[in-house]
Amino acid sequence: MAISGCHRHPVSKGVRSGQNLCRTLMLDRNAKRDAAALRILLDVANEQRINPTSILIDTDLNVDNVYSHQAEIEVWQELRAIENLREIEAPLSLAIESASRLHITTLGALGYAMLSSFDIRSALEIAAKFHSISLWLCDVTTEARGNVVEFFVLPHTLPESCRDFCSIRGVASLKVWVSELLGRNIAPLSVQLRTPKPQDSDLYDSFFDTRIEYGAEVYKISFERSLFREPLKLADPWNRQRSEEELKAIKSRREATFANQVRELILINPKKNQSEDTVARSLKISGSTLRRRLKEEGTTFREVRAETLHALARVMLIGSPRNIDEIADQLGYSEAASFVRSFRRIEGIAPGAWRKAEREQH
Template identity: 30%
Template sequence: MLLASPRPSYGIVGQDIVIFGQSMSAPWPARRSIISIQLLTQLGLDLGLSLDRCLHGTGLSPLQLASLNGEIDAERELNLIANLIEALPTVSDLGLQAGRRYHLTTYGAWGYAILSSATVRQAAELGLRYHGLTYAFTRISLSVADDIVSLNFDDSALPPALHDFIVQRDMLGALVVVRELLGSALPLLALELRQPAPADVSPFIAAFGQIPRFGAAHNRLGFTADLLDNPLPRANPQLVNACEQQCQALLARHQWHQGVAGRVRQLLLQSPGQLADMEQVAERLHLSSRTLRRRLIEEGTSFRALQDEVRQALAEELLAAGGLSLEEIAERLGYGELSNFIHAFKRWKGITPGRYQREAIV
């Protein structure tokens, strides 16, 4: 758990979000760009909070926050959201204020891919295909019925204390993207939220242009279905292809951190030379060794395979960086004998680590 305060703290074990020992399925990737945390931190600062108050319990330093290309665990963002809600209880439209800050350009390759799409339909297909690269904690889907195309926001996996903030942020953030994509404020044919009606609905009118139907069965934004085949003003097929390739690479990198296997990899990376065994890793994940073994089998892997995978990745990185002898690298990776490291590396790459290092440095 990340926070020591009495209120709930949020941690992710595999793809489950854990709240006081309870877990629920988490539809979002375990890793995400740091941009969202930067936006939320700035929101807190603009509303009078200190940087320390915003980052309390997230494990992030101001230096890490300033990173332009950093990635963070999703749980850190959940903790920051909890900080904002706790510190600003009288700001009833906090989620809406957050949602306004998520412009197309804040999404990197994902944003430019949909911005350069030929039609709204292509943009929607690309956006949903790489939904894991957005900052949403709701599961977003698209449906068409009765000449209305709806963006649906499944909130079933959200922590209850953060529910309203996240739904408001995700829905308004999506509407901001649609408006910027089209270059105009398209009227909504449906605006529904599952949350109860607040005492003051004026912030919702200002944000969405109309009063939502509160207490609805689903969270959704509805537009005319004719919208899907509208051409987009910034269509650029070459840029779409280039951005989609970037999206594929980013998703592949995020998947390395997903699931229980992803958490095991992260823990092994934190102390590669200490040869953490399954019992130690299981304890860190609040699981029994038996449960950990079963969960890894369900994901098609094993603890030993992950240990091997992490060692290989670290070996390649250390060899390419230079500055360390083969003996030092072998020791850092937990090999008692250099010969064992050489044998393992030849099994991974088909060449000796010495040759790999020479070719990498050249």
């Protein structure tokens, strides 16, 4: 599991501070995903007397497509639907209503693998392992502080018009999933949302059942650390293994490109600074074959590695309190100055200045 944070406060049995749970990093708008989240969105909109057809404008989809058996869509289509919803000024509380129906079982094989895990830690590990075929659009990192575990939802890879909706849905989904994993309603310790306090804030209060800070700098939800030590009631090693095999097949079908395989290997241990030949050996092919396959996909190993590390750097700068030296070390740079030069070459400014500007902007 890729670690994008420090190890100062390990959450029970291996969930660590700064852990990147959903390695979206670089949003692949053409990535395939299950249509379940979009179906739920259409259901919620319809109940608010919003015509589902209007939500699907410019998505190349129709209602029959979305509701067909085992329907798959692409990321950009769901984002376009969310943009349509925001354009008609539908309340953001629809994100909470959508999340309340995004049950773990809605995730299909991934959900059953999570429910069959020994504890929340191992459930999160398998969610991270198969992040690319989950229903998440945001990145998620964690920080452990004393007896509290904080989840940060990071929407920075998404279009501006989708960020608030997807972030609120993500925060709310974490509350739903922690509750369902433990088999009882779990009220978080606190919730922070970047958006101003809405007129229908009573809906937020009723759902989260805890103190909510509006207009915060981050999207965050916090839980008691002791929850991560509890064994899950539906733990079943055999069922988890069977679900994981199914997930591997789904992932292989949806992510067959060599560029994606290279990204996954780099993200497993970004600090290792793997060479092209090392990655090729991991893929059981020659270096020349890897170069040829990447060229056919319009890229190179150097480009894929640079893009992956840069995207990971952005996640760490936004979602982690660590300093520039620590981030450079975690990304495999021999010195912070090399990291700063690399980051400035892409963004035009130093990482520290970028972090400050990003936080002030949002």
